[in-house]
Structure formats: structure tokens, C-alpha cells
Amino acid sequence: MLAPLLATSVLSASIVVAQVKTDNEADLDPADWIEREAGIPVTDKLTIEKCGSCHAPDDKGNLSRISWIRATPEGWSQAIKRMVKLNGLSITPQEARDVVKYLGTWHGLSPEEAKPVMYFTERRIQDETIIPNEAVQHGCASCHAFAQPMSSRRSRREWGLLQNMHKALYSQADYQMSQPAEGQPEPEDSSKKPITRGEVALDWLSKEANLHSATWADWRPRIRTPKLAGTWVLSGKLRGQGRFVGEMTIAPAGDDFTTTTTLRSLETGQTMTRSGKGLVYAGYSWRGTSTGSGQPAKPDDMAGTLRETMWFAPDQSSAQGRWYWGEYHEFGVDVTMTRVTGGPVLAAVSPLGVKTGSKGTDLHIYGASLPSDLSTADLDFGGGVTVRKVTVLSPGEAVATIDVSPQAIVGLHDVALNGTVLPKALPVYRSVDYMKVTPETALAHLGGIKYGKGYEQFEATAWSKGPDGKPGTDDDFPIMPVDANWAMKEFPTVTYDNDIKFVGQLDNAGFFTPNVEGPNPERRFSRNNYGEVWIVATAKTLNGKDGKPLSAQAYLVTTVPAYKRWDQPEVSQ
Structure with missing residues (x-):
């Protein structure tokens, strides 16, 4: 069991000058x-x-x-x-x-x-x-x-x-x-x-x-003091809450940095601000924290304090990572950032998923420094997608009206503005072939009396079988989130199973809240409220080829709290 439990240990350390594998x-x-x-x-x-x-x-x-x-x-x-x-x-x-x-x-x-x-x-x-x-x-x-x-x-x-x-x-x-x-x-x-x-x-x-x-x-x-000051365009996604776009302004603070971030939800239009600080190791590895401007109203509220871990490209032009929080770090925003240097920057498009044969779809393009005289000739969405009209709403948003040919190439298309490219940003699909629930396997923790709960957020996504027409192969691709009804179904492990009555509650947005910890006298053998269930999503408007609503399920284990926590068991006494 090789873990980076680094440096001197309980073993002796000798002064050494190198090493090769000797005969003995x-x-x-x-x-x-x-x-x-x-x-x-x-x-x-x-x-x-x-x-x-x-x-x-x-x-x-x-x-x-x-x-x-x-x-x-x-x-x-x-x-x-x-x-x-x-x-x-x-x-x-x-x-x-x-x-x-x-x-x-x-x-x-x-x-x-x-x-x-x-x-x-x-x-x-x-x-x-x-x-x-x-x-x-x-x-x-x-x-x-x-x-x-x-x-x-x-x-x-x-x-x-x-x-x-x-x-x-x-x-x-x-x-x-x-x-x-x-x-x-x-x-x-x-x-x-x-x-x-x-x-x-x-x-x-x-x-x-x-x-x-x-x-x-x-x-x-090549290691050097990182020069990250300036404005960065940001796009992010939080399971269950959709996608966000915005800007982060980074300012130097001695050897470290302060940040001010503005985010806009593409699902609701809500805007929010955050302030934080960070430092960089080895010229590329960001560790920071940030806090929203309001009081969190729920466990996965974006107003909460986030810990930021990001990997900056060696040329310091882009970054990607995760901002996470929660009792078990179960909530996190997947983040991508691009430095604003004067030329156009592309961050995201909305809505996701355009169908072959569709006409007159308004596609919002988000970024920074979008030219005010942007024309249809400047934009390219790949084979089979024609740009009919472009309207620039602001330097950070434009709307392109597009037609998609019935023969358009199915897959994830690039979005290009002249020499600026947002890769694999626009799903073009012929049909919604199946649905997935993510995470496909999940873990939640009981709590609420003495120990913190470990929640879980589920999300339903529509998928295409891709160009080969076969499900479950490498060319399959996600199309868009699906509005679904949510339910729990028993995962039978013993004859007297009744886990769905005890493990917790699943709301109509796919958010699972576990039950409290401790023996439950209402349960056979006074067992704790742990258990295994299926999380089932049924699409509200999308039907399969059989005419029935698309459905998918995920496996959830609800287990006991982490009664003791340590990052190194050998030193936590």
C-alpha cells in the first residue's frame, strides 16, 4: 500500500547520495x-x-x-x-x-x-x-x-x-x-x-x-512567479443546478492573490458575486477559497464557502478545476477559465443540443470581447450548421440564429469565431436514444443528530448513440439535461428489506437527504437507517421509440457517518 506519506517516518534515515539496484x-x-x-x-x-x-x-x-x-x-x-x-x-x-x-x-x-x-x-x-x-x-x-x-x-x-x-x-x-x-x-x-x-x-x-x-x-x-492578475472568463457546471458563466478578476496580494467573481446561471438567469483569495504552487497549481455574498439556504447553495483547486496551463492562458464544499465534499462546480487578453474569448453556448433538421434556433454565445460588428461569416459551427443571423447583445453575449441540415454530422461540434475555438461545445443529435442518471453509483451518509449528513444530488441527461448507432460505445455523447420525475425503488438484499422507508428522502429535483443516524427501534433488529436503493428518473416530456417516457436509474448506498475523521490514521490519536 504505497501512499505518499512523505518524508521521515518511524524508520531510520541515512545520509545518502544516490541509488541503483545492486546485485543483492x-x-x-x-x-x-x-x-x-x-x-x-x-x-x-x-x-x-x-x-x-x-x-x-x-x-x-x-x-x-x-x-x-x-x-x-x-x-x-x-x-x-x-x-x-x-x-x-x-x-x-x-x-x-x-x-x-x-x-x-x-x-x-x-x-x-x-x-x-x-x-x-x-x-x-x-x-x-x-x-x-x-x-x-x-x-x-x-x-x-x-x-x-x-x-x-x-x-x-x-x-x-x-x-x-x-x-x-x-x-x-x-x-x-x-x-x-x-x-x-x-x-x-x-x-x-x-x-x-x-x-x-x-x-x-x-x-x-x-x-x-x-x-x-x-x-x-521554467518555474516562475505566476502572473495571473487580470480578468478571466469562467464557465462552470454544478450537478442539479446546471451551468454558469461569468468572470473572475484576480489581483496580486503580496506573493498571493485576491479574487472577485461574478457568476450568472444559464438555467435561471440569477447572478451572484464571490470574493476570495488564493496561492499558486510550482507556477501552475492553484489553491484558494471564496465566499458568496449571501447566507446559504440549503446544503448545496452557491452562496457557501468554496475551496478552489485549479490547474493552470503552463502558459498561464487557461485553467480548469473544481470548487467544492459540503460535509463530505460532495458538492462541487466543474470550472474552466480563459484569460481575457483583448481578443475574443468563448466560454459557453446555450441551449445545449440542437437537432438535425431544426430551423431558426437561437443559440446564445457567451464569452468576452465579442466584436460589436460580428457577422454570420465570422462564426462556424461545423458541417451542416448554417448561421442565418447574428445579434450582439453585449461584449459578453451574442445570439446566432442557426439552421441544422437533416444531413448534419452527428456529434459534438466546435464553436469557432474566426481563430477562436470552443471545442466540442455544441451537441448535434438526430434523436435522443437513451437517458442516464449521474452519478451512476453514489454514496450518502446518515447524520443530523451528532454527525454531519452526507447528501447526494442526482441528474438526468439525454444521450445519443453517436454516429455508429450503437449504445454504450465510445462515440456516444451527452445531449442535454432532462427534466424528470424522481423516485426511489427497493434494491433487495435480504427478504425483509424495506430500505426506501428508512434511508432518507428524495425530492422532485433529484436531491437526496439522508435520514438521521443511530439505531432505529421501528426497524427490524433496531438496525440503523442505512440501506441500498435504486434512484429512478422518468422523463417528463421525452419519450423513447416505444412511445413511453424515457427512464434510467442509479445505485445509491446510504451508510453510517464517518464517526472519526483523519487524513493520517497513524498520527490522529
């Missing part, structure tokens, strides 16, 4: 391996002062352990917490922030390394697709997301020491890693032990998550 490495404890990889020197005085008494320096400026690890800001923050709890580190909150900012920048990840695992820091719940094989899955991702180890880079020796730390702290980790690896041949010599999951994981991570990657070597000399 397999017979040695990783603490006894010889380091031959070059370390990354630590140059920050505060980091040396706070860490150097335990992490011994060498004549090249390396600090033991630290110089052979790179990690995200969250990883280094986690390491400092462990040093405080387990090793007696004395450090003030401001000093800790400064050390994390240095290490998260100069001993961090390259943009290319960080982007595939941003979902981890964005607190997204999703199926992981980056796990390379079954042995690594069981060895590293049985107890936590695989994105956790992949949020760091280490020398081979450091990956070995991390395995040691897991074995020392978690008995289950020792068992998991010592099991024979899946997919490996049996040893020809019956006296030899089979290759273990831990060995496979160590070899894979040493190669694919190595300390000195090509992308890090490319990025390190």
Missing part, C-alpha cells in the same frame, strides 16, 4: 540500500532550519529523505503533520505554510505529472483508470486511491522505505504486499518464492513514478 538488493532491507541517484538540493533557509536537524544535510545541499522525494502541496502538508505528531517537530502555522509552499514548488510535480491525478486534490469521487495492473491495484489501492501514491515521485529506495513504513504501521499492508502477484509466472525453481505484489509495485513505481522524470527536468527551469 533483494536480500537487503531498503534502509540498507545504497543511494546512487542524485538528490534535489534544498535551498530554502526556513526548510533547512526546520527539517535539517533530523534530515541530515550532505555536502551537495541535500537533506536526507526530503531530497529524494517530490510531491503535491497536500503531500508535503501531510508529511509536516506527521513530523509534528510522531517526531516532535516544532513549527508555527505560518512557518508550515511557507515550508509547504517551497517544497510544493521546488520539490513538487510537473504540470504533466499533476494533471492526471488532480481529481484527488479536487475531491472527486470517480472510478480510477490509471491503475496499471491487478497486482499494483491490490498492493497499492486496496485501502486508498491509487492517485495518492501517484501524487508523489521518489527514488527507488524511497519507494522501498515507504513500503517499509506501511508494513510497520499497518498489519494489513504487510499482508497485502506479501501475497503472490497476480499475472506473474510461477517460479521454475519450486524452492524460490513467487514474485509478490510489493515487488511488482516497487518495480512499476520506480520506473513510472521516478524522481528524475523528463517532464520534471523540462519544467524545473
Whole structure:
């Protein structure tokens, strides 16, 4: 179980200068391996002062352990917490922030390394697709997301020491890693032990998550103080509340930034303002908070305080990420931003989904610096879509009246304004073929008496089978949200199941509120209010080919609260 529980641990740290795999490495404890990889020197005085008494320096400026690890800001923050709890580190909150900012920048990840695992820091719940094989899955991702180890880079020796730390702290980790690896041949010599999951994981991570990657070597000399001040056009989506457009103004505040954001709902037209602050690690990795101007009236109210995690492109022209909040981080706005530099910027179009053969559809185009003399010749929506008229309402909004040919190419069309392109922004469909409910699998937590509830918001979306005409293939695409009626249906697991009576309430907008925690005397065996149900959406106006309303369902597990919470069980006492 390889997690980026970074830096010095309960294991000894020796002064090292590099590492290669020696002939007898397999017979040695990783603490006894010889380091031959070059370390990354630590140059920050505060980091040396706070860490150097335990992490011994060498004549090249390396600090033991630290110089052979790179990690995200969250990883280094986690390491400092462990040093405080387990090793007696004395450090003030401001000093800790400064050390994390240095290490998260100069001993961090390259943009290319960080982007595939941003979902981890964005607190997204999703199926992981980056796990390379079954042995690594069981060895590293049985107890936590695989994105956790992949949020760091280490020398081979450091990956070995991390395995040691897991074995020392978690008995289950020792068992998991010592099991024979899946997919490996049996040893020809019956006296030899089979290759273990831990060995496979160590070899894979040493190669694919190595300390000195090509992308890090490319990025390190390019790290610079981010110049983000100015106006950014923003588009976002919140499940159950639809899409938003707006602007964020970023202003410098010392080494950090302040923000003012204006958002407009494309569903209701409501506008809202937010103010916040943020900082950037490694020249691209934004962490911030912002607060709305009103008092939240419901759990997923946009007026609440949001934590912002965003990945800025290396050229600092665009950004993407998630702004999340909620007791379990279950609510979050998917955000894309583009810097305003004087030329036209495209952010979104509305409504989503135009049908082949339709005529006279008014398509609203949102962005910034839209030219007042915008003409039909300036806009291009791809094959089969003809622009008949354009009206510019403001520099941030225009309306294009379009016709869609019956032979128009089905799929996600680009929206282009001369040389400015908003990719895959306009779904063109021939028919609504089926419907999906998202999330397809969901988790809610009981609460409300002593513990916080963990809510869930469901959404119904219409889908096209795509050009190949086959459902469930890679060319399928979403068309538009669907107005639906919502209901719960029993998911039978035992003969006396009656979960829909106890797990909670589902409103007419697909918002699920779990029941309270605790034993329920009205339930058989006084069980808690946990359970499993189907969440069923039935379209109000869309019918399938059989003439009946389209329907879809999702699976929901309502479970007990997280009675204890910690980011590191070994130091939370």
C-alpha cells in the first residue's frame, strides 16, 4: 500500500547520495540500500532550519529523505503533520505554510505529472483508470486511491522505505504486499518464492513514478512567479443546478492573490458575486477559497464557502478545476477559465443540443470581447450548421440564429469565431436514444443528530448513440439535461428489506437527504437507517421509440457517518 506519506517516518534515515539496484538488493532491507541517484538540493533557509536537524544535510545541499522525494502541496502538508505528531517537530502555522509552499514548488510535480491525478486534490469521487495492473491495484489501492501514491515521485529506495513504513504501521499492508502477484509466472525453481505484489509495485513505481522524470527536468527551469492578475472568463457546471458563466478578476496580494467573481446561471438567469483569495504552487497549481455574498439556504447553495483547486496551463492562458464544499465534499462546480487578453474569448453556448433538421434556433454565445460588428461569416459551427443571423447583445453575449441540415454530422461540434475555438461545445443529435442518471453509483451518509449528513444530488441527461448507432460505445455523447420525475425503488438484499422507508428522502429535483443516524427501534433488529436503493428518473416530456417516457436509474448506498475523521490514521490519536 504505497501512499505518499512523505518524508521521515518511524524508520531510520541515512545520509545518502544516490541509488541503483545492486546485485543483492533483494536480500537487503531498503534502509540498507545504497543511494546512487542524485538528490534535489534544498535551498530554502526556513526548510533547512526546520527539517535539517533530523534530515541530515550532505555536502551537495541535500537533506536526507526530503531530497529524494517530490510531491503535491497536500503531500508535503501531510508529511509536516506527521513530523509534528510522531517526531516532535516544532513549527508555527505560518512557518508550515511557507515550508509547504517551497517544497510544493521546488520539490513538487510537473504540470504533466499533476494533471492526471488532480481529481484527488479536487475531491472527486470517480472510478480510477490509471491503475496499471491487478497486482499494483491490490498492493497499492486496496485501502486508498491509487492517485495518492501517484501524487508523489521518489527514488527507488524511497519507494522501498515507504513500503517499509506501511508494513510497520499497518498489519494489513504487510499482508497485502506479501501475497503472490497476480499475472506473474510461477517460479521454475519450486524452492524460490513467487514474485509478490510489493515487488511488482516497487518495480512499476520506480520506473513510472521516478524522481528524475523528463517532464520534471523540462519544467524545473521554467518555474516562475505566476502572473495571473487580470480578468478571466469562467464557465462552470454544478450537478442539479446546471451551468454558469461569468468572470473572475484576480489581483496580486503580496506573493498571493485576491479574487472577485461574478457568476450568472444559464438555467435561471440569477447572478451572484464571490470574493476570495488564493496561492499558486510550482507556477501552475492553484489553491484558494471564496465566499458568496449571501447566507446559504440549503446544503448545496452557491452562496457557501468554496475551496478552489485549479490547474493552470503552463502558459498561464487557461485553467480548469473544481470548487467544492459540503460535509463530505460532495458538492462541487466543474470550472474552466480563459484569460481575457483583448481578443475574443468563448466560454459557453446555450441551449445545449440542437437537432438535425431544426430551423431558426437561437443559440446564445457567451464569452468576452465579442466584436460589436460580428457577422454570420465570422462564426462556424461545423458541417451542416448554417448561421442565418447574428445579434450582439453585449461584449459578453451574442445570439446566432442557426439552421441544422437533416444531413448534419452527428456529434459534438466546435464553436469557432474566426481563430477562436470552443471545442466540442455544441451537441448535434438526430434523436435522443437513451437517458442516464449521474452519478451512476453514489454514496450518502446518515447524520443530523451528532454527525454531519452526507447528501447526494442526482441528474438526468439525454444521450445519443453517436454516429455508429450503437449504445454504450465510445462515440456516444451527452445531449442535454432532462427534466424528470424522481423516485426511489427497493434494491433487495435480504427478504425483509424495506430500505426506501428508512434511508432518507428524495425530492422532485433529484436531491437526496439522508435520514438521521443511530439505531432505529421501528426497524427490524433496531438496525440503523442505512440501506441500498435504486434512484429512478422518468422523463417528463421525452419519450423513447416505444412511445413511453424515457427512464434510467442509479445505485445509491446510504451508510453510517464517518464517526472519526483523519487524513493520517497513524498520527490522529
